[in-house]
Amino acid sequence: MTTTVDQRRSLSRRGIAVRITQDFAEGEVINLGVGIPTLCSFYLADDAEVLLHSEHGVLGHGRHAHGENEVDPSLVTAGMQPVVPRPGMVVMDHSESFALIRGGHLDKTVLGAFQVSVHGDIANFWLPGAPAGSVGGAQDLAFCAKKVIVALQLLSRPNRFVNELSMEMTAPHCVSRLVTDIGVIDLVDGQAVVRELVPGWNLDDAQQVTEVELHPAPDGIAEINLPADQDELWNAPSEAKA
Amino acid sequence: MINKVVASTAEAVADIESGAMIAIGGFNGVPGIPSSLIKAVADRSLSDLTIISCEAGRGKAAFQPYRRNAQGQKVVGVPELEELYPAAYLVECDQVKKAITTFSALNHPDYEGPLEARARKGEVEIELIGQGSLCERLRAGRVGLGGVYTPVGAGTLIGKGKDVRYFDGVPHILETALKPDYAIIAAYQADRFGNLTYRNGARTLNPVMAGSARVTIVEVEEIVPLGHLDPNHIVTPGPYVDRVVLSPGGRVVE
Numbered sequence: 001m002t003t004t005v006d007q008r009r010s011l012s013r014r015g016i017a018v019r020i021t022q023d024f025a026e027g028e029v030i031n032l033g034v035g036i037p038t039l040c041s042f043y044l045a046d047d048a049e050v051l052l053h054s055e056h057g058v059l060g061h062g063r064h065a066h067g068e069n070e071v072d073p074s075l076v077t078a079g080m081q082p083v084v085p086r087p088g089m090v091v092m093d094h095s096e097s098f099a100l101i102r103g104g105h106l107d108k109t110v111l112g113a114f115q116v117s118v119h120g121d122i123a124n125f126w127l128p129g130a131p132a133g134s135v136g137g138a139q140d141l142a143f144c145a146k147k148v149i150v151a152l153q154l155l156s157r158p159n160r161f162v163n164e165l166s167m168e169m170t171a172p173h174c175v176s177r178l179v180t181d182i183g184v185i186d187l188v189d190g191q192a193v194v195r196e197l198v199p200g201w202n203l204d205d206a207q208q209v210t211e212v213e214l215h216p217a218p219d220g221i222a223e224i225n226l227p228a229d230q231d232e233l234w235n236a237p238s239e240a241k242a
Numbered sequence: 243m244i245n246k247v248v249a250s251t252a253e254a255v256a257d258i259e260s261g262a263m264i265a266i267g268g269f270n271g272v273p274g275i276p277s278s279l280i281k282a283v284a285d286r287s288l289s290d291l292t293i294i295s296c297e298a299g300r301g302k303a304a305f306q307p308y309r310r311n312a313q314g315q316k317v318v319g320v321p322e323l324e325e326l327y328p329a330a331y332l333v334e335c336d337q338v339k340k341a342i343t344t345f346s347a348l349n350h351p352d353y354e355g356p357l358e359a360r361a362r363k364g365e366v367e368i369e370l371i372g373q374g375s376l377c378e379r380l381r382a383g384r385v386g387l388g389g390v391y392t393p394v395g396a397g398t399l400i401g402k403g404k405d406v407r408y409f410d411g412v413p414h415i416l417e418t419a420l421k422p423d424y425a426i427i428a429a430y431q432a433d434r435f436g437n438l439t440y441r442n443g444a445r446t447l448n449p450v451m452a453g454s455a456r457v458t459i460v461e462v463e464e465i466v467p468l469g470h471l472d473p474n475h476i477v478t479p480g481p482y483v484d485r486v487v488l489s490p491g492g493r494v495v496e
Contacts, residue, residue, distance in 0.1 A: 055450055056269040058443045074273045075444040091442050093449040095381050098374030103395060131362035132346035133370055140374035143394045168399050
């Protein structure tokens with residue numbers, strides 16, 4: 001069956017975030033980058049014992065703060081959202097916080113990117129033609145976290161998932177999973193393996209949005225499992241540009 | 243008698259001269275930015291400063307949104323947020339010739355921050371470095387090491403020109419110690435010995451920079467009597483600190 005791209009729904013930024021949280025396991029220490037990754041924290045259960053790490057030096061904070069009485073301006077995430085403390089939370093200085101990262105004590109990091117290559121190289125700190133860049137903690141995270149997941153909108157901008165980076169590389173060979181607006185792609189030994197697709201998409205459709213050769217997962221491609229009736233998780237067909 | 247407390251922010255920074263290298267504490271919009279010390283330095287109308295700061299890309303105006311919380315309500319009770327002067331304020335005042343920083347650009351296709359705009363014109367030099375490596379360069383300065391080898395940045399623009407050695411088969415780059423002339427930092431409480439505590443996420447780079455510089459100057463929310471701080475809870479030991487000054491809106495605990 002042939003359908004055109006603009007007749008299909010795709011995941012919204014929030015939809016991508018929710019799909020990423022499905023990969024989080026109890027007990028894991030996870031750092032969320034700025035942008036779509038930050039949205040993941042809104043979809044974690046309050047009692048989930050996933051320790052979120054904010055690189056300026058807060059580990060295991062609670063849910064987002066609501067209202068003036070709960071907001072303590074000294075307790076925010078690295079993305080500047082006020083949060084509440086929770087039992088077991090620890091604060092530390094920047095050096096200790098990055099020791100945790102560089103020492104390999106983070107189970108996962110979720111990053112945004114300008115570009116990712118099929119080899120798992122990531123570019124997210126320097127725009128072409130810019131006189132300056134901003135690397136922040138992304139390089140430490142990308143080099144040293146045990147698993148690097150990238151949230152990537154393939155439909156909204158071209159050339160985001162490529163064979164070779166054309167932008168300045170943040171870190172080589174580090175990304176193992178892309179959660180995109182059309183599905184989940186694992187990067188395995190230099191190959192792009194499609195694990196899940198948004199309902200209505202097939203491998204041929206997906207192939208049209210990237211130059212990288214896509215391979216089906218050996219055990220088949222699953223449908224991405226998100227509630228179809230939660231509108232905020234989806235982009236309407238007209239919003240998805242291929 | 244040891245007493246590191248000075249009367250005003252102006253007095254605290256009075257001997258900083260043009261050409262100095264200044265480490266500036268804090269992270270992004272969180273408390274922990276030594277806002278009033280930054281303002282005091284700016285008021286001295288210096289030139290050719292080298293600043294070391296986690297964030298140097300966003301100017302004063304860009305920090306104003308963080309006076310509102312995620313629900314759009316104004317964040318109250320934080321004096322320094324009422325009028326926040328970030329490190330890049332010194333860039334906006336054209337007092338900086340070089341910035342060693344992790345955030346130098348807004349990374350936005352349509353907007354340019356004060357630092358990148360000046361870098362584009364060749365007026366300011368930028369040394370971009372990741373946060374973990376920035377921390378360790380400052381820590382090395384504080385603890386008397388010449389530098390550290392880190393795997394982070396090897397094979398990228400940030401590792402370019404740096405000495406490379408392999409440990410367990412993994413390339414590491416040499417990041418040399420930073421020993422600024424001054425460190426200006428923020429803390430929660432201080433006693434007259436200069437012992438410091440911090441509050442929640444405001445710790446950031448402040449304890450890392452304390453003692454890395456020849457002179458460390460700290461602004462605090464509270465100055466407390468000697469013996470008030472539990473020795474088990476002091477984060478920065480007094481010998482790393484040279485001058486203590488009260489932040490505007492701060493209080494002296496008798």
